Amino acid sequence: MDTTKLTAFAQAVGADIKEVKQSVSTKVETSAMTQAISQAVTQAKTEVKAEILGEGTPENLDTLKEIADKITSMGDDAGGALLGKITEVSGRVDQIANVDLVAVYTAAKA
Template identity: 55%
Template sequence: MDTTKLTAFAQAVGVDIKELKQLLNGKVDNATVNQLIEQAKTAVKNDILGEGVSEQFDTLKEIADHIANLNGDTGGAVVQKIADLGNRIDAIASLDLVATYNQAKA
């Protein structure tokens, strides 16, 4: 898998973060940083599981258990989900995140 685009994106984000750190220079307190981290964790979880997932299905084990109760076979369902995840990763790898990022910040 070609990771050139992802590497370029990470470098572009790193440059911007460095600039932001220099601008802020200690002007953000720990409480704000902790709040932003919690928001980011929630956003990542929502991206992975989908928004509005009930607490009943907020872990992979709970999802697998539910699938097992539905049809008694988690193996096939898990393999399918892994295949779907592989397809999503391939789609992400082909994105031009640098162009998207630069367009968004312009």
């Protein structure tokens, strides 16, 4: 898997974090920054989860454990079903890895 885009994203985030750290001491209280970071992390986790699971995923299948339990309970064809799910998840991970996160991040902070 090509990691060039992920590396560029990490470098862009690192540069912005460095800039934020330099200005945070004079512009923002620590508690306000902590709250903003917490909200950003929560939003990012929600977006990644939604991207991985896709639209319309039932609530009873929104964790890997629930998916594994469902596959196990499917009976004799559990092996084939598991392979199918792994292939599907792998495809979604590849899609996420190919997203130009630098462009998305730059657009979001603009």
